[in-house]
Amino acid sequence: MLAVHFGAGNIGRGFIGQLLSQSGYEVVFVDVNEEIVQKLQEKRHYRVIIAGEQIEEQHVYHVTALHSVKDHEAVLQHIARADFVTTAVGPNVLPLIAPVIAEGIRKRLEVNRTPVHIIACENMIGGSSFLKEHVWKKLSEEEQTMASQYCSFPNCAVDRIVPNQKNEDLLSVKVEPFFEWVIETKQMIGTIPPIEGVRIVDELPPYIERKLFTVNTGHALVAYLGYYKKFFTIHEAMKDEEIYADVVKALNESGRVLIQKYGWNADEHQIYIKKIVQRFTNSAITDEVTRVGRSPIRKLGPNDRLISPAKQYYDLFHEIPSGLVKGIAALLQFDYQEDTEAMELQETIRQMGIEGALSRYAGLELGHPLIAAVKTEVAMLAKQ
Ligand SMILES: NC(=O)C1=CN([C@@H]2O[C@H](COP(=O)(O)OP(=O)(O)OC[C@H]3O[C@@H](n4cnc5c(N)ncnc54)[C@H](O)[C@@H]3O)[C@@H](O)[C@H]2O)C=CC1
Ligand SMILES: O=P(O)(O)OC[C@H]1O[C@](O)(CO)[C@@H](O)[C@@H]1O
Known part of the structure; x- marks a missing residue:
């Protein structure tokens, strides 16, 4: 099981990547930060430090990373195989990553006709729908019709406070204990493969x-x-x-x-x-x-x-x-x-x-x- 996650930042590593990895997915982060990409490729593991009344450490395995520009072809190949494509890059960056997601979908249509869930985990209403609008702009009408059969963009809400990091090593992330990830099933294609801790609802608003x-x-x-x-x-x-x-x-x-x-x-x-x-x-x-x-x-x-x-x-x-x-x-x-x-x-x-x-x-x-x-x-x- 494969998840491609855009944005190996605070919420990407400290929440979405962690949950996906713990649920059995191989997580491939895509980022523009060369240092983080290199370290993830080298270590293939990082720590999440849960900071509440007690401090607890969890280890996240089966992770690696690709550079959004330098590893362009590999990013497309991974999107073509993924079960999930998720993002936590910030609402303003979604239009910038839409073209590569569109190219990945194009490749996928050539080689893999199974459903993929593309989920924007950003602090905004209708984040995945917004991403879809920008992805669709890069596909022809014919491609859109085909992609509509396999690619769904369920909206979601993500909640965990992950501050800016000041740890000894680059990859560790300190987070609060609380988390909530709610995904909407309306307009979803197929069923959503299980992710530990995720709540599935019909209507997200x-x-x-x-x-x-x-x-x-x-x-x-x-x-x-x-x-x-x-x-x-x-x-x-x-x-x-x-x-x-x-x-x-x-x-x-x-x-x-x-x-x-x-x-x-x-x-x-x-x-x-x-x-x-x-x-x-x-x-x-x-x-x-x-x-x-x-x-x-x-x-x-x-x-x-x-x-x-x-x-x-x-x-x-x-x-x-x-x-x-x-x-x-x-x-x-x-x-x-x-x-x-x-x-x-x-x-x-x-x-x-x-x-x-x-x-x-x-x-x-x-x-x-x-x-x-x-x-x-x-x-x-x-x-x-
Ligand atoms: N930090 C938090 O507590 C929470 C954040 N969020 C949301 O998650 C999103 C990300 O927030 P943070 O993780 O805090 O920000 P962050 O700045 O720590 O992470 C963003 C990551 O996206 C990467 N990025 C930027 N442009 C990119 C591109 N073109 N391609 C690939 N990667 C790119 C950056 O290099 C960075 O690693 C935001 O929408 C935020 O509202 C939601 C809930 C909690
Ligand atoms: O991530 P944004 O939208 O810039 O806003 C910061 C807010 O998002 C969070 O990072 C996560 O919900 C909060 O810590 C804070 O309320």
Whole structure:
């Protein structure tokens, strides 16, 4: 059994690769980082350090890697044989890897007419569908018709906090103990071969929205408020009582939307929120606020973790969700110089103001009540 995984980074090695390997797959990572590719080829093994109250080590075997550009032909041959093609490269990179996946599918159609599941494990709604759109653009109509019989792109939700790594060896990954990988079966071709720990559901939206609008919404609030208050890590920021209270408030707002929209049980959702807030306080992992806050323009998107729940809250209850609005206001202050999106956002705010930036990136129409609320919150933050 073979899995080809694009992106041998934090979540690739620390979660997806680990689960696939433990489920009996030979895992071939594809990456552009030569050092990581070389080390994986040489060692064919790495460690996952599970950092909770106790520290536990797990060993991941039967892994290797290919360079996305230099080993092009070998990548195609592996895609032609794989049972799974998975990705964890970041939403913005999916269009860049789509051409090689399309070529791999073309090769596969020549030599192997069995189903393959192509799954984007990114923090976004409809990641695999988005990838499919870009792959399809590279195939002719005839190829698309043939590929439709064998290649499915099930959407999924992935949840495990894997910070940037500072270990002695390049391949080890320190991760939190918690993980959740939910895959949607709708529109799947054939059945999904078993992967240890994966939950299969018919309809993904309740799960991906619950995850994105709780874990990622809360995490974004800690990151941006923490950065604003000059905290370095997430767990340090969580010790600030005001930040802690702001996070809980925002999660109760997004929770109200999720309960109303999908019928989640209110008591169970409170337990879910508590568990997530507790995960943010894990001091066994060092997760920098600048990692969690990375790419603020993407995170300000209309379907992303702050604007989507805030807008849905306003549409459903005709009230301003002040916790979420504070998170958006804090995001607009994120001026971390090493983050190109943060720099672009700051420049846009200088040129077009907050209203212009929210209209351009968040898709809020000029005059939307959330804009005035965000502006008020920005002014309040400035007074602190
Ligand atoms: N780190 C985490 O806790 C979680 C991350 N995710 C999602 O997983 C995705 C990856 O995140 P991380 O692993 O944290 O990032 P990362 O930066 O650690 O890993 C991304 C990897 O993709 C590789 N890459 C970049 N361009 C490539 C290309 N053209 N071809 C092949 N490989 C390429 C990079 O070299 C890097 O090794 C993101 O969408 C993120 O939102 C989801 C859940 C948890
Ligand atoms: O990976 P992104 O979308 O940049 O955002 C960081 C977020 O994703 C995670 O890496 C994993 O869910 C969280 O640690 C954090 O909420």
